[in-house]
Amino acid sequence: MQGNHEPIVITGIGVISPLGMSPDALWSSFEDGKNCRTIEKYKDNFGNEYSYWTNKIKDWNPQDLLGKRGLQYLQPSTQYLMGASMQALQNASLNLEELKSEDLGVVIGSNFAGMKMTWEYDYTARTRGPKYVSPMQAPNTLVNSPASHLGLRIKSRACNTTISSGQCAGLDAIGYSKKILQKNQAKYVLVGGTEEINSSISWFYKNSGFLSEDTNSDTGMPYNEKSDGIVPGEGAAVLIMERLSDAKKRKAPILAEVCSWSSAFTKKDSFGQRIGLDKAIKKAIDKSGRTTEDVKLIFSSANGIPHMDLSEKSAIDKVFSNQTVPIRSIKSMLGELSGANGLFQMAAAAGALKRNKLPSAESPQKLYGSKLGVEANSNHWEAASINDCILLVEQDYFGSSSAVIIKGV
Template sequence: MTVITGIGVVAPNGFGAKEYWAATLTGRSGIAVLDRFDTARYPARLAGLVADVDPAAHLPGRLLPQTDVSTRLALIAAESALDDAGVDTSAMADYDMGIVTANASGGFEFTHREFKKLWSQGPEHVSVYESFAWFYAVNTGQISIRHGMRGPSTALVAEQAGGLDALGQARRTVRTGIPLVVSGGVDSAFDPWGWASHLAGGRVSLDPDPATAYRPFDVRAAGYLPGEGGAMCVLEDAGAARDRGARVYGEIAGYAANFDPAPGSGRPPGLRRAAESALADAGIAPGDVDVVFADAVGVPELDRLEAQALREVFGAHAVPVTAPKALTGRLLSGGGVLDVVSALMSIQESVIPPTFGTTEVPAGYGVDVVLGEPRPAEVNTALVLARGRWGFNAATVIRKSPEGKLT
């Protein structure tokens, strides 16, 4: 059994699991006008921004010139998770600790700044750290170096589905005998080039009102908002966690991933199969699931397809569905892991957070979206879903663990 014993959150609406969870239950949003460059002439200006975390207060000064904003946030989240788990990495064997992270965009801001130097000033002005700071695997490497972790290490790229894939791979790593793995996802791509890339997909909401711009499963849904940040978790073998007296948040009971068929094939998307496979991996039936944390793109056609998959797996209106990401935006690789954090908190506190911003769900969707305010409920098992662009699908089952309870 693989359990989660530590959580580190760096989200647009909260730094740390407690602050993030309080914001999730009360509707405190992290959506704001993107202010890192002049966005006045762009068709969309809203994003989920991490605004109150100063990397200089959390990281050694020598790391700041080496790292992109996404790597800084990943390092902060990883250290928070280890502290939360009560793990002293210096007291553990280096090869007994692994790292698995997901990242969709690499060091966007860092590398574009250095490209500008290359084009305008010449190669001698480009930072030597450009050789690795741009790379999507750099978060895994920097966390490994900072904490002396030399066990199996992996970096995954699957856009919004990547964070769940990272946790799935970390669970697999623990099962091979590695006692502890730090895993999760963090992304940030909010320089001018990154923002243009977000907008080029054609799915970003153009609504200028932060309260209504991103409202998944709503009759007026018109796209999503991008965000930055994410979460890291400490995964351990349940026996090892028990032996050291660790506090346990919950168990990763099931995981599955697949790809959509080729466009034009006439075959259905893979999300339903991913959900069913994750439930089978956990050894449970659909009726055992107490809540679904949906992918919830906010694009009507994609919301309709997800609702259809949920109906086919669970039946109409058979399970509560929620999307806390309406308060943060879609965080690429960080989104799925942040939903896992929400699922763990729902299990611990017996409450399902609502989907803020959404007020009216099309009747044809046939899904019980939690609206308006938190819904008290005994939550023992949660299903978390994520879809990445170009056909990635991932599903994770989070279950209340007999090994422990949050105190």
């Protein structure tokens, strides 16, 4: 199929998160600086108990959005994704009964969706025998199970893809979906990110050295030199992406234009500092046809691991050496969401465009003395021109980095 270079836009957003069960609730929580993390105690399959901060979803009732049928075989990450998807479709004014299956695609960012069931399947098969595992739970052992369940529910046939590129998966899913639409391989793409917290994922974070050894209040706070680990989060954020002409034809609400996406692999320099994120940022800006002067707001990936936060700050300093740009990390309120990070960043960015307010989140100026950023209590962003852009960045523990540029329409 021939490529199509017309603008790709976002027409709907759905959110299931610890800060709220809708985009408006999420945006209000961001602006208020709401933090709902709690200390949870977990016991792994080896009998080890440990406590750490989490951002868990409370009072989630999937029946409100999904009904009762089949829920017992859906893992929490799948339920979150489906609930957010129903919201996004409704907010984009898309009726599933009127859509052609071949027009609708699904692209999901997730890293840990199948981990718990894989662990339980393997443990049961080894200790009790293969006949004791549940065939109904077999699909849930795969990381693409949320996307597969969703595709079946909404009868999507254009594409069904799961991206598991670490913390960059959410932004990579957005970039991949943009290409799908430009190649005319779908008319609408439901782009989502979903993760959950459970004992298996807790074990992974603990043994990978990402969790702090204590539960002090500085843990998991971006740009905080006293933090030595992350605060895991859970939830799902979903976007509806489509071509601008199709959105205008059906008079859909347009929240933002996805201008560009880029990625790079980072490495360490002679001082042990990661480099490469600056290349992803520069390439994303160049591909968008704009300059650094057009970038008026940055959503960063800072999560409370000081050396990573500092390397990201250094990359931003390098690209925006002659500017003052507000920087915000929403992970102080949502926690580290792994494959769903980029989608929640996009939801936050769309909220900033729509409401013309900044999240009351952590800024690098607070502790690292950066000349970038604004005071932490600033809550207003002047979107003066249609060319003004928002930059979203993510970097993974193991070396990859991604950047996305969006703007208002």
